[in-house]
Amino acid sequence: MTDTTKIEKENEQGLTNEFQQEIKGNSLTKDAWKRLKKNRMAVISIMVIALYAILSLAAPILPIHTHTKIILEHQNLRPSLTKTAGELLLEKKDLELFAFATKQAVTTTPEQKAALKKMQPNQQFDFYYDLGKEMGTVSLSASDQRIFDNLKEKVEIELLFDIKTLYYIDAAGDSKALNKLDVPKTAEALSLLTGTSAEDILNRTHKEANEQIRKELQIENENITAEELDLLLTTHLNAMRESVYNRYLKENLDGKIVNFAIDFAQQELDEVVKAGDVEFPLKTTLHMADYFTFKVEASKKHERIYIFGTDYVGRDMLARIIYGGQISIAIGFIGTITSVLIGTILGALAGYIGGKTDYLIMRVVDVLYGLPYMLMVIILMAVFGRNILNLFFALAIISWLTVARVVRGQIISLKNSEFVEAAQSMGASTWRIVFKHLVPNSLGVIIVFSTLRVPAFIMLESFLSFLGLGVSAPYASWGSLIGDAVEGMNLFPWRLLFPAMAMSLFLFAMNFLGDGLRDAFDPQSKNQL
Amino acid sequence: MSNKQPLLEVKDVKLHFPIEDGVLFKRQVGAIRAIDGISFTVREGETLGIVGESGCGKSTTARAIAQLHPVTEGNIYFEGKDLTKMSTKELLATRKNIQMVFQDPYASLNPRMTVRTIISEPLNIYVKRRLLEMSQTEIENRVEELMEIVGLSRFYKNRYPHEFSGGQRQRIGIARALALNPKIILADEPVSALDVSIQSQILNLLKDLQKEFGLAYVFIAHDLAVIEYISNRVAVMYLGKLVEIADSVLLYKNPMHPYTQALMSAAPIPDPQIEKNRKRIILKGDVPSPDKERIGCYFYDRCPKKMEYCKTHIPPMKDLVKGHQVACWLYGKKGE
Numbered sequence: 001m002t003d004t005t006k007i008e009k010e011n012e013q014g015l016t017n018e019f020q021q022e023i024k025g026n027s028l029t030k031d032a033w034k035r036l037k038k039n040r041m042a043v044i045s046i047m048v049i050a051l052y053a054i055l056s057l058a059a060p061i062l063p064i065h066t067h068t069k070i071i072l073e074h075q076n077l078r079p080s081l082t083k084t085a086g087e088l089l090l091e092k093k094d095l096e097l098f099a100f101a102t103k104q105a106v107t108t109t110p111e112q113k114a115a116l117k118k119m120q121p122n123q124q125f126d127f128y129y130d131l132g133k134e135m136g137t138v139s140l141s142a143s144d145q146r147i148f149d150n151l152k153e154k155v156e157i158e159l160l161f162d163i164k165t166l167y168y169i170d171a172a173g174d175s176k177a178l179n180k181l182d183v184p185k186t187a188e189a190l191s192l193l194t195g196t197s198a199e200d201i202l203n204r205t206h207k208e209a210n211e212q213i214r215k216e217l218q219i220e221n222e223n224i225t226a227e228e229l230d231l232l233l234t235t236h237l238n239a240m241r242e243s244v245y246n247r248y249l250k251e252n253l254d255g256k257i258v259n260f261a262i263d264f265a266q267q268e269l270d271e272v273v274k275a276g277d278v279e280f281p282l283k284t285t286l287h288m289a290d291y292f293t294f295k296v297e298a299s300k301k302h303e304r305i306y307i308f309g310t311d312y313v314g315r316d317m318l319a320r321i322i323y324g325g326q327i328s329i330a331i332g333f334i335g336t337i338t339s340v341l342i343g344t345i346l347g348a349l350a351g352y353i354g355g356k357t358d359y360l361i362m363r364v365v366d367v368l369y370g371l372p373y374m375l376m377v378i379i380l381m382a383v384f385g386r387n388i389l390n391l392f393f394a395l396a397i398i399s400w401l402t403v404a405r406v407v408r409g410q411i412i413s414l415k416n417s418e419f420v421e422a423a424q425s426m427g428a429s430t431w432r433i434v435f436k437h438l439v440p441n442s443l444g445v446i447i448v449f450s451t452l453r454v455p456a457f458i459m460l461e462s463f464l465s466f467l468g469l470g471v472s473a474p475y476a477s478w479g480s481l482i483g484d485a486v487e488g489m490n491l492f493p494w495r496l497l498f499p500a501m502a503m504s505l506f507l508f509a510m511n512f513l514g515d516g517l518r519d520a521f522d523p524q525s526k527n528q529l
Numbered sequence: 530m531s532n533k534q535p536l537l538e539v540k541d542v543k544l545h546f547p548i549e550d551g552v553l554f555k556r557q558v559g560a561i562r563a564i565d566g567i568s569f570t571v572r573e574g575e576t577l578g579i580v581g582e583s584g585c586g587k588s589t590t591a592r593a594i595a596q597l598h599p600v601t602e603g604n605i606y607f608e609g610k611d612l613t614k615m616s617t618k619e620l621l622a623t624r625k626n627i628q629m630v631f632q633d634p635y636a637s638l639n640p641r642m643t644v645r646t647i648i649s650e651p652l653n654i655y656v657k658r659r660l661l662e663m664s665q666t667e668i669e670n671r672v673e674e675l676m677e678i679v680g681l682s683r684f685y686k687n688r689y690p691h692e693f694s695g696g697q698r699q700r701i702g703i704a705r706a707l708a709l710n711p712k713i714i715l716a717d718e719p720v721s722a723l724d725v726s727i728q729s730q731i732l733n734l735l736k737d738l739q740k741e742f743g744l745a746y747v748f749i750a751h752d753l754a755v756i757e758y759i760s761n762r763v764a765v766m767y768l769g770k771l772v773e774i775a776d777s778v779l780l781y782k783n784p785m786h787p788y789t790q791a792l793m794s795a796a797p798i799p800d801p802q803i804e805k806n807r808k809r810i811i812l813k814g815d816v817p818s819p820d821k822e823r824i825g826c827y828f829y830d831r832c833p834k835k836m837e838y839c840k841t842h843i844p845p846m847k848d849l850v851k852g853h854q855v856a857c858w859l860y861g862k863k864g865e
Contacts, residue, residue, distance in 0.1 A: 418633055419639040421592075423650070424597055425597060426651040427624060427655070428650070441640065
């Protein structure tokens with residue numbers, strides 16, 4: 001048996017060494033993963049980051065409140081694990097009324113007055129509340145008591161409900177989802193509810209749709225005279241495809257029907273609440289005027305529990321932090337990936353090829369560096385419009401510069417090493433030398449740099465959001481949440497604390513992971529297997 | 530030996546690195562004359578040793594032959610074809626036969642690649658460029674074969690270079706050079722970074738490989754003993770010029786050029802008796818900077834036997850006896 005056939009045979013069976021252990025192929029990534037697993041902090045960081053990833057990806061199916069729902073009564077509620085919003089509201093009202101009553105009933109000593117002046121409003125409330133309780137003599141006036149009782153009743157009965165898909169049952173007895181009906185059928189259905197003829201309804205809807213389009217045109221073209229607008233409207237309507245126009249009609253009609261349904265559901269549910277004996281959250285099917293059926297999910301408005309409190313318009317902080325994390329993490333990663341890609345490719349080519357290419361690329365970098373980056377972002381956002389994609393784009397465009405410089409420096413320090421010369425003597429192409437020899441050898445720097453870029457991007461985004469250039473309401477990012485919270489920092493610390501904590505934990509994890517990756521990708525590092 | 534066809538012929542090669550100056554617009558103000566007109570031939574299966582002190586252009590010569598630096602003047606013929614005038618594609622096809630082994634086994638292997646990737650890289654490059662046809666399994670087998678040839682266990686193929694000793698690394702470097710079945714290997718001080726005991730192992734390996742595959746070597750070193758051991762012929766370089774070429778036995782027995790004589794006398798002899806009575810030739814001054822154009826002998830400044838005539842006349846390479854070539858005015862007639 002010759003040597004080669006022996007080797008081939010062994011290859012088929014899987015290579016084994018003298019101890020009959022199988023020898024598997026190895027790659028840099030596999031090896032790096034092995035090393036990374038040994039690093040405890042990096043593993044914890046990966047778990048933390050994975051948790052964040054799961055939370056932000058699974059946000060729509062998590063049992064949390066929607067992050068956009070505004071409930072004005074629930075403004076600035078403190079976080080509580082057990083108390084419902086209603087209880088917190090009553091507690092707040094109780095404190096407020098009792099404190100006022102105390103303030104009117106007692107006279108404070110000069111020392112107390114001086115102390116009161118230094119206090120925040122909520123501390124003053126607490127002060128009066130405690131004083132009143134201590135004295136035991138202060139009681140609420142009849143009108144105050146009435147306010148309190150009204151609130152109590154409101155907390156008991158107010159509902160929040162959601163209408164799921166509406167079904168229309170036509171004369172033949174077939175039920176069809178409302179959004180699947182065409183325009184004339186929808187008008188017919190509406191006519192059954194209003195009692196007017198379907199034709200009247202259609203005419204009115206046409207008028208309203210035209211009015212709506214006119215308004216949209218007016219917003220698009222400022223400084224336009226009424227005649228010009230009319231002219232524009234006719235040409236616009238003529239040019240508009242029928243399906244598009246029908247969509248306007250359909251939206252209008254559907255809206256009306258849903259409004260009917262909401263009114264109807266409100267009445268029905270009010271009766272149910274008054275009758276008592278029902279458990280909330282309630283899921284039920286309602287029948288409206290024999291033609292419509294729809295499912296309703298109702299819950300008591302003030303029975304919500306906000307474990308992270310609420311913000312200045314009564315949105316759930318937990319939901320906002322999770323949804324905000326989605327955007328912040330996405331900006332961090334996508335921005336980093338694009339900037340590192342652009343920066344590495346251009347920096348590596350500049351560093352390796354040198355000469356005129358290097359000169360050209362680095363002068364472009366210098367010029368872009370010279371421009372104030374905030375101004376760049378503002379201009380880009382102004383030119384391309386304010387949305388999240390443009391924000392990614394703007395951030396990526398200005399942030400590859402540093403990466404390019406760092407990578408170029410690394411490549412220049414490596415390009416005269418003998419292994420590069422060896423590759424050249426083998427006839428390796430420039431591309432191969434740069435991306436198989438030089439870039440992998442500067443990977444440590446690139447990885448550490450990019451893991452540090454992620455927090456930097458999150459910071460940059462939060463700064464932009466703070467200036468009002470980043471994510472706009474109703475969307476949130478950690479940056480915008482913190483920005484919003486700064487105002488009421490003393491009174492409502494939870495609005496600042498929770499997003500800041502969520503952000504810091506993530507940034508910590510990113511930094512530890514960066515360290516771990518750097519060690520893992522360096523086969524010569526001290527943290528060996 | 531002389532009847533063998535020359536495999537590699539280096540003819541009047543000059544390699545100057547430009548010195549640039551200027552604030553906004555760069556212009557050339559001079560040149561470092563790393564190689565300043567050298568000619569020699571290497572025959573099939575032969576080892577040509579090149580010695581000389583640091584900075585005399587030994588390594589640059591190897592790099593010029595491998596076309597890592599474009600030569601300024603002159604021609605390099607490989608099997609009769611001029612490497613300096615080839616297209617990239619032709620050059621690649623030809624350079625398959627010219628491979629290099631580098632000085633520092635710690636720097637010449639990419640630390641991010643496993644031994645398998647390092648050795649298979651030239652194969653992969655040539656397969657990718659369609660200059661070679663090999664399947665992945667064939668490449669894999671070839672890697673294992675090469676590892677056995679250079680005396681490494683093929684079980685090491687998934688390891689990284691830092692897991693090996695210097696000698697083992699140099700073996701990896703040799704395996705990589707052998708991968709494409711070259712006809713000539715340019716060994717740029719392959720043993721100077723190794724321990725003496727390991728040096729002999731590597732030298733013997735190189736000798737065995739030469740016997741087995743009929744390789745020719747251009748072997749660069751500054752250790753005279755190493756050169757004597759491995760070379761058939763030896764060329765002595767000084768300041769970018771060859772001063773003497775001869776069969777190694779001849780050269781070591783009878784160095785003719787004053788510089789060679791000085792070089793030989795600098796090497797200690799492992800016999801205290803002889804060493805005690807030996808008279809060393811000590812050169813005065815330092816090696817002059819190679820950035821000047823010279824009109825006289827390059828060795829004039831330091832030569833112990835200099836004559837007035839040498840100052841203004843560059844000595845040509847003269848064939849003396851049995852292919853013993855010397856560039857010195859001491860031999861033969863002046864003005865010839």
